[in-house]
Ligand SMILES: *[C@@H]1O[C@H](CO)[C@@H](O)[C@H](O)[C@H]1NC(C)=O
């Protein structure tokens with residue numbers, strides 16, 4: 001795997017450049033408020049950027065205005081597994097790391113970063129579908145494309161559906177914040193990826209734990225990095241196989257996305273997560289019920305009643321939609337809003353790109369650490385006082401975690417519910433046009449980038 005880091009970087013660079021054009025087309029209406037993406041890579045040479053950057057955890061982070069699409073790539077960190085096969089788990093009563101260590105076998109996994117072929121290893125899907133028995137999975141039709149503009153009919157019904165995407169509707173079974181004021185729940189989505197090792201060194205240096213919502217296709221591409229995340233005390237959670245909008249999928253496709261990712265994590269670490277995050281936060285009561293039936297509690301990043309999303313929008317820099325300074329200015333709004341909340345909050349960041357890792361290490365987390373009054377930065381489970389043992393099936397000691405089977409709020413047996421769950425905790429967050437644009441842009445970009453990563457990964461593991 002380490003023999004071809006250049007290939008990965010080249011593919012990532014190509015993906016990023018193509019992504020900029022893609023974003024141009026789909027996010028044209030946002031361009032009135034944001035500068036156009038740079039036409040060409042920065043004129044700064046790597047040496048010049050390094051000369052003017054600051055060193056954080058041994059990595060040279062460029063000045064903010066040089067963190068932009070096309071910035072010179074820094075060295076790819078070495079992703080050596082730090083624990084031996086069979087090493088004791090960092091979680092009490094969890095099994096040791098698999099021994100021998102998991103190795104990729106051609107033909108044993110669905111095609112990376114593609115919708116899962118439901119005829120692939122049908123016996124597995126059939127057994128996972130049985131986990132839904134006894135649950136009332138609401139008969140909500142799939143959305144057209146997981147966005148509000150793309151499906152006005154579903155958007156109009158969002159409150160009843162409990163659809164987070166359009167209006168931020170949540171349920172009591174979702175984890176959407178840290179309960180304690182000034183607690184900052186640290187989360188990174190979409191890895192593990194080539195620059196994640198830099199982030200792990202940084203988090204260790206700062207004594208910060210994070211929750212990594214990992215993509216199954218990346219897990220089998222970078223298993224050693226996943227092991228390092230887990231062994232360092234970070235929390236590992238499911239983020240699907242191919243990063244789709246889950247509300248667009250059939251029940252079987254949702255089960256396959258969650259099931260294969262769960263299995264990938266279990267194969268590499270020996271433990272099976274009990275938490276998940278829907279890509280783009282795209283969840284409704286059908287997706288929720290399926291996740292809970294599979295023993296996975298949904299965890300979303302915080303969105304205030306006024307619609308302020310605790311998404312750092314770091315991905316917009318990697319996508320060439322904005323440059324570092326604009327992204328950081330938006331992030332300052334998050335910090336401002338954070339101080340006004342009565343509770344703590346969960347923040348969304350990404351470790352898929354060098355750019356987003358650099359932003360986190362050099363700017364966002366750094367500024368969080370310098371904030372006054374101080375924030376307590378920790379993983380989502382810790383800030384919610386969930387014992388680490390609860391986070392994995394194998395170590396969980398709490399029979400009512402994730403929830404009694406089936407959970408009261410979603411089971412048939414709940415007399416108040418007839419088909420869909422009650423919207424007891426739905427929030428009437430204002431639906432802003434920008435939310436929709438963001439969702440659109442993310443969809444287009446991630447599909448493409450995911451494809452490039454799949455290509456890189458397939459070459460690397462082949
Ligand atoms: C839930 O409903 C399904 C279909 O209506 C049924 O097969 C199942 O037995 C019910 N489960 C419970 C716990 O009532």
Ligand SMILES: *[C@@H]1O[C@H](CO)[C@@H](O)[C@H](O)[C@H]1NC(C)=O
Nearest residue numbers: 206207208209376377378382
């Ligand atoms: C690291 O953080 C943990 C949990 O917040 C704390 O108990 C511990 O004392 C910290 N260690 C250091 C060296 O700061």
Ligand SMILES: *[C@@H]1O[C@H](CO)[C@@H](O)[C@H](O)[C@H]1NC(C)=O
Nearest residue numbers: 308332333334335336337340
């Ligand atoms: C909260 O966020 C909104 C939207 O980004 C911003 O306009 C507002 O200034 C922020 N509030 C504070 C106190 O920073």
Ligand SMILES: *[C@@H]1O[C@H](CO)[C@@H](O)[C@H](O)[C@H]1NC(C)=O
Nearest residue numbers: 387398399400401402403404
């Ligand atoms: C077990 O989990 C449930 C559901 O999260 C929680 O309400 C309860 O407090 C937990 N019990 C213990 C002993 O941790």
